[in-house]
Amino acid sequence: MMLDVRDINVYYGAIHALKGISFHLEQGEIVALIGANGAGKSTSLSAISRVVPVRSGDILYKNESILNLPPQDIVKKSVIQVPEGRRIFPKMTVVENLEMGAYVHNDRIQIEKNMEAMFVRFPRLKERRNQLGGTLSGGEQQMLAIARGLMAQPELLLLDEPSMGLAPIIVEQIFDIIRDINHHGTSILLVEQNAQMALSIADRGYVLETGKVVLEGTADELLENPDVQEAYLGGG
Amino acid sequence: MSTSSFKKSANSGLTFAIIVIFLALIGFTITGPSLVQKIWGDTLSAGTIPSYLALVVFLGFIGIWNGWKAAGQTGESPLHLKSAIFAGLVAGLVAGLIVMLYAFIVGSISARGIDLRVYLSLLSPESIVYFVFGKSTLIGGLIHLGLSIASAILGAFLAVSADRSGERISKWKNLVNNWTKNSWLGSLKKNVYLNYVLVGVVLLLLVLMPRTWGSYWNYIMGTVGIYILLGIGLNIIVGFSGQLVLGYVAFFAIGAYSFALITAPEPHHVELNFWLALLVAIIASAISGVLIGLPIMRLRGDYLAIVTLGFGEIIRILIKSDWLRGITLGPRGVRNIAGPTLFGKSFSSDVDFMYLIILAVILSIFLARRWQESHVGRAWLAISQDETVAQATGVDTYKYKLLALAIGAAFAGLGGALFASRNQFTGPEDHALMVSINVLCLVIVGGMGSIPGVILGAFTLKGLPEILRELENYRLLVFGALLVVMMIIRPEGLWPARRPNLEVKPPPKIEEKPIDAVSQGGDV
Secondary structure: OOEEEEEEEEEEOOEEEEEEEEEEEOOOOEEEEEEOOOOOHHHHHHHHOOOOOOOEEEEEEOOEEOOOOOHHHHHHOOEEEEOOOOOOOOOOEHHHHHHHHOOOOOOHHHHHHHHHHHHHHOHHHHHOOOOEHHHOOHHHHHHHHHHHHHOOOOOEEEEEOOOOOOOHHHHHHHHHHHHHHHHOOOEEEEEEOOHHHHHHHOOEEEEEEOOEEEEEEEHHHHHHOHHHHHHHOOOO | OOHHHHHHHHHHHHHHHHHHHHHHHOOHHHHHHHHHHHHOOOOOOOOOOOOHHHHHHHHHHHHHHHHHHHHHOOOOOOOOHHHHHHHHHHHHHHHHHHHHHHHHHHHHHHHOOOOHHHOOOOOOHHHHHHHOOOOOHHHHHHHHHHHHHHHHHHHHHHHHHHHHHHHHHHHHHHHHHHHHHHOHHHHHHHOHHHHHHHHHHHHHHHHHHHHHHHHHHHHHHHHHHHHHHHHHHHHHHHHHOOOOOOOOHHHHHHHHHHHHHHHOOOOOOOOOOHHHHHHHHHHHHHHHHHHHHHHHOOOOHHHHHHHHHHHHHHHHHHHHOOOOHHHHOHHHOEEOOOOOEEOOEEOOOHHHHHHHHHHHHHHHHHHHHHHHHOHHHHHHHHHHHOHHHHHHOOOOHHHHHHHHHHHHHHHHHHHHHHHHHHHOEEOHHHHOHHHHHHHHHHHHHHOOOOHHHHHHHHHHHHHHHHHOHHHHHHHHHHHHHHHHHHHHHOOOOOOOOOOOOOOOOOOOOOOOOOOOHHHHOOOO
16 A cells, blocks of 8 residues: 555644544555545645644555654655645746755756656746746646646655646646656545546545545546535536 | 816825925924035035025925826826926915915914924924024915925926926837947946956955045944845845844844953953854854744744744843843943954954955855855745745755754854944943844845845945934934835835846747647636
8 A cells, every 4th residue: 555544633723624534545546535625635635745733643655654754754755745726936937946846856867857858748838947937827837836746756646626726628638637647657646626527537536524534435436426426516 | 177186186285295294393304405405515514504595495306296296197198288287286286385384383383482392302493494494484484385386387397298208218218228238238248257357346446445434434334244244144034034033133132242241351251362252153143043943933924023023122131131230241231342363463443344344244145145056045945935835845944944044143143243343342222123123124125035135235224324414313214214115116125136047058949839728728
């Protein structure tokens, strides 16, 4: 098992955000966490990348607990989070943003190679390479955020709401890219409000509600499930 | 002319009347004209009343501005001469009438022998007499009215002519720009050797100037230099790593006091060598930076600002307190602090000290630049833009924020030690909140994150007030006004930070091709 999240509890002050959530991910899978606002999807990701503290439970990555590692050590283990809301560095150029993605790596030649690979995958970014991140369009920023994540050569990519605030046609593109990244061997944990889209590329999925997993299954099972259809797929 | 634009002009007049009255109330109607007189070359000894002509010129400028604004507010594009002049007339009339009323009221109160200085310390009888041009309040008021109307109309007229020549000016600018780009001037700009020549000239000046400055100017320039050191340090904390620390004076105080206490004969009889003590002061400040940093690392933005603000005051109060009197000598301060020595020779004349400060500044600039361009600088940049994402890309934000605090504090320690050594004295009042504010102001005015900006800011905020001695009473007022104006017209600072583009490859050519989905698909 690549990632095993066991019964974790997270609090924001007095607010009990994650109430004993468990889920897992096998090597090479795309697993989707779906649910409404405030269900705890993003918090689950941030708990894995250690940006928020976990009060109890355990997180195993490749059968090793990563619960007590600081965020930068998680990054060094090739678990990379792409935060929600297209969080790029607005006053760095595209190239500098990508370089930041490879911050924990030292091999200049490999970084150079990876960057070329990003420019092949995202030709738009190549055109914009010397532009400041903040001047890119929404879709370009999301691509940059993903590309920056890929620069760290992730084995497990934690994607937080990649479709947020983007036009449908761009969402299609982004999801094609996500599928392609997965085909090249990166496991992906995907958090999405757009359940339809997420389940269409995922292998398995978990439905979260107010800090708990209420349903789990393969993507097809969930897509067929009447409750899921009712709540997240816009009616049956 | 419609009623709405009539209202606007009247409003403009009202605003300018308030400005003039405000300036009169704070005594600036004497300071302003004396500056005017100074600018045209007269020497005025302190305390003398400037000529009436200077007052006319001073108020005239304000009036012209009034008319200019009023003309702009007619909202016509291009400006129409008739309505602009009319707007100027209205604005001037309104302003003039109100100022006249003010002159009349203040003049008659003063004429009854009531000393208004009880309420406003700068509103002396002489300044009131000067304000009404030495005439009776009625005649003085009428002069104000006439002056206001005339200057406002002139201002409106100037606005119209500037508007008309605006196009011609922009054409001219383009022409000049093209010319400098294409001619030898443009190629000179790109010439690397020129940079070396420039640096050489600056260095030569720095070597030669202190000898010719004399002790007064060396003192002022030394202060500017110390503030450059402080600015560079705070810039690392605020500009580079993006942590708003308001208690920067704490590190300055720790540097100054740790230096003072180990070199002065009293109270501890340590009397360490200057250079060793300097090192100790720097290290002590850096350590204090880390110690303060540890508990506040989780704070961001406003919270950090307020906590550090308190910290700055705590240090000063501790130094001053009875409780620590045995260690710090309390409010009396530490005297006879050692000056620099070199190979057993004293090295502490004004000129020598200036050289020392220049050396420290050059060294600091060099170090700050190295840090900025390094791996560490990149981490700071990332943290300052988005701490969470920086963390997500594997930056150890905790470590680098602490490092910024320690380095910034070390610079403050160096500045503090030099400051104490130069004055041969340091007391708690040298380390008041105002130092923090001054340094923060110079960083902001210069341009956050920009080292040349810090230098420019230090000269502007510490050097200029010395040159414009008359403005001393208005220093805070000028600070406030300067900051507000800066935020409006140059929010990035006088010399904004421009990061070196570290990528060497030329940008690829963008081919002509149909716009694809990405560029169309914008979001909000």
